[in-house]
Amino acid sequence: MKLSEIQIDELYKFTRQHYVYHYDVQSELVDHLANDIEEIWVEYSNLSFEQAREKSFKKFGIFGFMDVIEAKQKQMNKRYRKIYWRFFKEWFTVPKILLTISLFLAFIIILKNTIAIYFILGITFIYILYDLFYLARARKRNKKKIEKQEKIFLLEAMIRDTRSNFTGLNLLNILNMSFIFRYHFNDLAFHWLLLLALFFTIAVISIYINNKVIPQKAEELLQETYPEYKLVKKL
Template sequence: MKVSQDQIENLYAFTIKHFVEYYDLQTELVDHLANDIEAIWRVEPELTFDQARNKSFKKFGIYGFAEIVEKRQKAMNKRYLKCLWHELKTWFTLPKVMTTLSLFALCYMIFSSSISEYAFIAAYIVTIIWTVYKIIQLNRQFRRRKQKTDKKWLLEQIIFRQASGINLIFISQLANVINYSDVLYGNQTAIAIASLSFTSCCLLLYVSLQLLPNKADELLKEAYPEFCL
C-alpha cells in the first residue's frame, strides 16, 4: 500500500498539530512518516492509516518531534554562521580589505583627536540608530515575504529575525562604551583596540543586516531546492 496525496496532506497537518511550524522541517518529517507508514503496512496491512501513523509517531519517543526540530535548528544555525563567516572573510582579503583598512584608519584618526571621548560615543550612537532602523526594516520585509506565501522556512527566519535579535546585544553595550571612552585620549593601545573593535562590529552588522538579507533568496534556494518565492 502507498500513502495517498490526501494522506500526505494529513501528515502535514499532523506535524503542524505537533508544533512543527517550518515547512522544510514539515516536509522532512512527512517524508519520514510516509515511508515508515508504508513499511508498517507491508508487515501489518490490516492497520488503518491513522493507526499506522500513530504507531510511526510513537517511535519518536515521549518528546515527539521536539528533538528532531532542535537538531535541525542547530544545523541551520550552523549553516547561517558559516554563511556569515564566509561573507566576513571577504572583507579581509583583496580587494575588500582596502575598505576595511580605510575604515580602521578613519576610526583611529577620529578616536585619536582631541574630541575622542565624544567622537567614540557619537559613532556608537549613530551605529545604534542604523542598527535599529535595519532591524525594523527587516521585520517589515519579513512580514511582506510572509504575505506572499503561507510557508515558513527555518533559514529565512534566522536571516530576518534571529540575526536582528543577536545584534541587539551590540546596542546593550552603550553603558560600557561610555565608560571605556574615558581612557581613549592619549592612550594609543586603547585607541587601536577601540578602532579594531568598532571596525569589526561595523562589518558584522553590515553583513548580517544588509548583505545576507539581500542574498536571502539565493541562500534559501541553495538550502532548499524546492524553495520558490
C-alpha cells in the same frame, strides 16, 4: 500498502499542527512518518491511517517533533555561519580592503576625541532601535506567512529574520563599562584604541554582511542549499 497523495497532505497538516512550520523540516518528517506508517501496516494491516500515524508519532517521545526541530535548527545555524564566514572572507579583497582600512582609521580618529563615547553610544542606540523595529516587522510578516500556510524554508526564515542586534548589545556593554569605570576612550593607551577601533570596524562589517549582503544573495543561497527550492516556490 503505499500512502496516497491525500494521506501525504494530511501528514503535512499533522506536522504543522505540531508546530513544525518550515517546509524542509516538514518534508523530512513527512518522509520519515510515511515510511514508518508503511512499515507499521506490514505488521498491523488492520490499523487505520490515523491509528498508524499516531503509533509512529509516539516513537518521537513526549516532546514530539521538538528534538527534530532543534537538530535542524542547529544544522542550519551551522550552515548560516559558513555562509557568513564565506562573505566575511570575501570582504577583505580590493577595493573593499581599502574601505576597511579607511573605516579603521576613522574609528581611531573618533576614539581619540573626548566626545567619542557619546557619539558611538548615540549611533549604537539608534541602530538597536531600528533593529528591534525590523525584527518585530519581520516576525509579523513571518506569522502571516505561517497562517497562510506558505512554504517557508528554515534557512529562508533565518536569512530574513537573523539580524546582528547581538553586535549592538556587545557595543552597548563596552560603552557601559566605560561609563562604570569613568573612562573616556581618549584616556586609554594607544594599543587599546587600536583594539577598539578594530572591534568597531569588524562590528560594522558584520552588521552589513548580515543585514545587506546575505539577504541580497538569498535566492542564490536557497537554491544552492535546497535543490527543490525553485520548484516548490513555483507551486
